[in-house]
Amino acid sequence: MNNDITARPYPHGRSPDPADRPARLRVGVVGTGRVGPTLAAALALAGHSVVAASGVSEASRRRAEELLPGVPLVTPQEVIAASDLTLLTVPDDALEALVRGLAETGAIKAGQLLVHASGRYGVGVLEPATRAGALPLALHPVMTFTGSTVDLERLAGCSFGVTSPEVLRPVAEALVVEMGGEPEWIEEQDRALYHVALANGANHLVTxxxxxxxxxxxxxVRAPGRMLGPLLGAALDNALRAGDHALTGPVARGDAGTVAAHVAELRRVSPEALAAYVAMARLTADRALNAGLLKAEAAEALLGVLAEGGRP
Incomplete structure (x- = not known):
């Protein structure tokens, strides 16, 4: 395998002509869910050659056909045999067993780049393959994926959580830049904290x-999405700019009477939403208090209302 991918640096944000690059890799994808085909397609746009993919479900096969037209669907072992760089983009809970199985069957090639896109793991999960001579990289795109071509556009400027052995750091960063992303170095021991921070923000936001x-x-309300859009967009922008000092609303103001009315209405209309409201309101009150936005006496009355609201 030609590892000269780092022979020529590419500044972030620039998209060089693929023909002008010295090292082209044969790329394979094991797991054609929403992420793998998008990353492979991005590498193809950078001039690499996607040579094989594996996928089981009909939805996975459709995604591969849309994003990787003409790429043969074969077994994981055949993907690895055909590629210089293999993307392992299976669900988190399946990754460890997949790597162990591939190593035990002798499928891993010495000098092969083995890349996973899991936020949860660093390179430790690839240890069985590393012992067999693979070069391990963890490249996690901080983006939600649809499994369609729109995802390629979203990769532009997207942060990637990157973990690798120090000697492979230039390779990892070069691959991220080639996909249009911005590398952010995450230490192995910090991967779980990094991932829960992202999941807590993005996944719970959707909920x-x-x-x-x-x-x-x-x-x-006939068009709740239209009503919420400008409000939530402004709240997100303010929070990213000012953190806790962007807090507004009855909890941050200490309006215990309004919060009590909220609790009573949720208990009547949506009891399943009440527990979440109370938990988030308590956390909001604590953060507003620590930020100096909420006075201690107002917080005491507010927390009393929330304590009552949290009881069945």
Whole structure:
């Protein structure tokens, strides 16, 4: 395998002509879910050659056909045999067993780049393959994927959580830049904390927004998404700029009476949403108090209302 991928640096944000690059890799994908085909397609746009993929479900096969047209679908062992760089983009809980199985069957090639895109893991999960001579990289795109061509556009400027042995760091960073991303170095021991921070923000945001849409619908709002869009967009922008100092609303103001009305209405309309509201309101009150936005006496009354609201 030609490892001269780092022979020529490429500044972030630049998209050099693929023909101008010295090292082209044969890329394979094991797991054609929403992420793998997108990353492979991005590498193809950078001039690498996607030579093989593996996928089981019909949805996976359709994604491969859309994003990787003409790429043969074969077994994972055949993908590895055909490629210089293999993307292992299976679900987190399946990754460890996959790597162990590939190593035990002798499928791993010495000098082969083995890349996973899991946020949870660093390169430790690739240890069985590393012992067999593989070069391990963890490249996690900080983005939500649809499994369609729109994802390629979203990779532009997307951060990647990168973990690798120090000697492979230039290779990892070069691959991320080639895919249009921005590398962010994450230490092996910090991967779980890094991942929970992302999941807590992105996944729970979806839950909160969907819940708000349902409650607005119950209140008779005909276009809850249109109503929420500008509000949530402004709140997100303010939070990214100012952190806790962007807090507004009855909890941050200490309006215990309003919060009590919220609790009573949720208990009536949506008891399943009440526990989440109380938990988030308590956390919001604590953060507003620590930021100096909420006075201690107002916080005491507010927390009393929330304590009552949290009881069945």
């Amino acid at each position: 909160l927004v969907a819940q708000s849409i349902e409650l607005l619908g119950a209140a008779g």
